[in-house]
Amino acid sequence: MSKPNILIVDDDSISCMAIEGLLSSEPYDLHFACNGFDGIATATSLHPDLILLDVMMPIMDGYETCRQIRSQPDIAEVPIVLITSLDDQPSRITGLQAGADDFISKPYNRMELFARVQTIIRLNRYRRIAEQQTELLTAYDKTIEGWLSALDLRDKKTEEHTHRVMEATLKFARAAGFTQEELTNIQRGALLHDVGKLGIPDSILLKPATLTEEEWQVMRMHPLYAYQWLSPIAFILPALDIPYCHHEKWDGTGYPRGLKGDEIPLAARIFAIVDVWDALTSDRPYRLAWSKKEAIKYLKDQAGKHFDPQVVQEFLKTLPEA
Numbered sequence: 001m002s003k004p005n006i007l008i009v010d011d012d013s014i015s016c017m018a019i020e021g022l023l024s025s026e027p028y029d030l031h032f033a034c035n036g037f038d039g040i041a042t043a044t045s046l047h048p049d050l051i052l053l054d055v056m057m058p059i060m061d062g063y064e065t066c067r068q069i070r071s072q073p074d075i076a077e078v079p080i081v082l083i084t085s086l087d088d089q090p091s092r093i094t095g096l097q098a099g100a101d102d103f104i105s106k107p108y109n110r111m112e113l114f115a116r117v118q119t120i121i122r123l124n125r126y127r128r129i130a131e132q133q134t135e136l137l138t139a140y141d142k143t144i145e146g147w148l149s150a151l152d153l154r155d156k157k158t159e160e161h162t163h164r165v166m167e168a169t170l171k172f173a174r175a176a177g178f179t180q181e182e183l184t185n186i187q188r189g190a191l192l193h194d195v196g197k198l199g200i201p202d203s204i205l206l207k208p209a210t211l212t213e214e215e216w217q218v219m220r221m222h223p224l225y226a227y228q229w230l231s232p233i234a235f236i237l238p239a240l241d242i243p244y245c246h247h248e249k250w251d252g253t254g255y256p257r258g259l260k261g262d263e264i265p266l267a268a269r270i271f272a273i274v275d276v277w278d279a280l281t282s283d284r285p286y287r288l289a290w291s292k293k294e295a296i297k298y299l300k301d302q303a304g305k306h307f308d309p310q311v312v313q314e315f316l317k318t319l320p321e322a
């Protein structure tokens with residue numbers, strides 16, 4: 001991480017040198033401005049970790065400088081410590097009302113200056129890291145949404161089904177005791193489960209008639225495509241269990257790798273059941289929804305064949321009709 005930037009705004013060069021002398025031995029990059037206007041301009045380009053702002057300056061005093069900084073959205077959050085020789089309560093109240101975070105009195109006490117600067121910079125850095133993490137997570141989610149929109153443009157039927165199955169898988173996994181981090185990966189994986197279909201030609205993906213064996217071979221490539229495209233992306237790699245393995249079967253007859261039993265990641269075993277359940281109990285263009293009774297019978301028949309029998313048992317317990 002780069003050294004913290006401190007902007008010192010003070011018209012008195014002797015005062016600036018005094019602060020420089022006190023802080024130059026610390027790992028800070030010090031920047032100076034000799035009036036409020038320059039201070040605001042430097043803050044706008046520098047985005048410092050802290051501004052040490054003198055109160056008594058000509059033309060624009062420290063209070064007004066502070067107010068103007070607080071009114072500019074891109075620098076409004078910068079911590080500001082007012083440097084003042086005024087120790088009276090009304091001056092401090094004016095400073096707080098202008099938006100100052102703290103005060104340092106002249107003449108400086110070296111230990112007090114260090115302590116305040118260190119504390120404010122540490123808190124500000126922590127806040128910035130937290131903000132960056134939030135921004136990163138938002139960017140991840142937006143990226144996933146973008147891929148989903150691309151898939152939806154190809155295959156209109158998927159969006160509602162995808163979100164329903166994602167919610168149901170997440171609910172089941174939460175009850176099964178997955179950690180929050182695992183749940184995040186399951187959520188992403190469920191949303192992206194069929195993203196590999198972006199690589200399937202329209203003539204096959206959108207074919208209204210039954211696929212030929214050759215066409216099925218192409219269609220069965222979609223989990224592998226998802227893995228090949230997305231595994232180099234660090235934040236998606238832990239979420240690929242579902243996109244890569246949602247067509248594997250408990251008895252080893254699934255695809256793309258023919259994994260068997262516990263070789264199939266648990267998240268994918270759960271998803272496979274939820275996905276098939278949702279498909280069977282929803283209306284499709286070519287058939288009406290199955291009754292719950294018929295769908296339950298199908299899951300029971302397929303326990304130990306297509307599905308993990310234990311997960312089927314647990315899933316059926318979540319259904320009132322089971």
Ligand SMILES: [Fe+2]
Pocket residue numbers: 193194222246247
């Ligand atoms: Fe699929």
